[in-house]
Amino acid sequence: MATRTLIVYPDKDLMIQAGARRFVLTLLDLLSERLPDGGARKRVDVALSGGSAAQPLGLVLSDPLATAIDWSRVHFWWSDERFVPADSTDRNALEARHLLLDDLVADGRLPEANIHEIAPDVRPAEEIAKVTADAESVDEFVRSAADTENDALLDAAARAYEDELTKELGPEPVIDLMILGMGPDGHYASLFPASSGHHEVLVSDRLAVGVSHSPKMPPLRVSLTAPLIARSRRTWFFAAGAGKAESLAHVFAGADKGGDPEYPSSFAGGVDEFTWFSTEETVVKL
Numbered sequence: 172m173a174t175r176t177l178i179v180y181p182d183k184d185l186m187i188q189a190g191a192r193r194f195v196l197t198l199l200d201l202l203s204e205r206l207p208d209g210g211a212r213k214r215v216d217v218a219l220s221g222g223s224a225a226q227p228l229g230l231v232l233s234d235p236l237a238t239a240i241d242w243s244r245v246h247f248w249w250s251d252e253r254f255v256p257a258d259s260t261d262r263n264a265l266e267a268r269h270l271l272l273d274d275l276v277a278d279g280r281l282p283e284a285n286i287h288e289i290a291p292d293v294r295p296a297e298e299i300a301k302v303t304a305d306a307e308s309v310d311e312f313v314r315s316a317a318d319t320e321n322d323a324l325l326d327a328a329a330r331a332y333e334d335e336l337t338k339e340l341g342p343e344p345v346i347d348l349m350i351l352g353m354g355p356d357g358h359y360a361s362l363f364p365a366s367s368g369h370h371e372v373l374v375s376d377r378l379a380v381g382v383s384h385s386p387k388m389p390p391l392r393v394s395l396t397a398p399l400i401a402r403s404r405r406t407w408f409f410a411a412g413a414g415k416a417e418s419l420a421h422v423f424a425g426a427d428k429g430g431d432p433e434y435p436s437s438f439a440g441g442v443d444e445f446t447w448f449s450t451e452e453t454v455v456k457l
């Protein structure tokens with residue numbers, strides 16, 4: 172596991188701009204790596220997140236170096252996804268497509284087959300609305316039936332993603348560059364604190380899991396698991412905002428003790444690189 176590095180920028184805008192430059196250069200370097208046998212890497216696999224960790228994507232094509240990237244060898248995955256219809260503005264994949272991927276696919280640089288989305292919710296809108304209401308019902312029977320339906324669909328979506336990961340990357344899949352964000356409660360991907368009734372961060376026998384009743388809306392999600400994330404070659408966190416200062420201190424303290432389920436980001440890591448990008452106002456409690 173790589174030693175944690177912390178880079179602190181004066182403000183979030185500079186963190187995002189620097190993140191975009193670093194993303195382009197890192198992709199270029201990974202694609203240009205010479206392997207021990209002297210050959211070139213066949214592919215680079217990147218996992219994206221939603222929220223501010225996705226914002227650097229919108230600046231990538233303004234970097235002149237981006238024209239040197241062979242996007243045909245880059246594959247995109249997600250650390251987590253909201254289980255909503257594919258065209259919902261809540262979809263992390265849709266956000267990444269609007270920020271970068273659509274342009275790359277449109278001009279033929281990135282094959283659509285290199286974009287590995289987590290399955291969306293394909294139920295009719297009226298059924299989604301009904302089951303969402305039922306999941307919050309005061310009637311325990313109604314609530315339990317809704318949870319059973321949602322949990323089965325979420326697990327199927329998680330297993331389908333696991334199958335795609337192992338088909339593409341083998342039985343012990345490794346992501347080359349894992350890009351994460353940290354929530355104000357210390358969550359990452361869709362792995363939420365124990366006090367919110369969530370223990371998915373402790374799941375060790377899966378590559379992906381379904382998450383319902385997420386404390387961050389929308390409530391239904393699929394997430395990569397902590398062990399898969401921790402064996403990424405390079406892991407980056409983008410964490411900015413005064414409201415995250417308290418959690419960041421707990422995450423770093425928890426990480427130094429091997430992980431704290433109350434601050435799930437404390438379980439993250441990277442094999443060759445583990446870097447946190449943050450801002451002055453966010454690190455005041457470290």
Ligand SMILES: O=C(O)[C@H](O)[C@@H](O)[C@H](O)[C@H](O)COP(=O)(O)O
Nearest residue numbers: 220221222223352353354359360
């Ligand atoms: O699907 C999601 O909601 C994200 O993947 C989530 O894990 C996000 O990265 C954090 O909540 C931080 O979001 P911000 O950086 O926007 O605060």
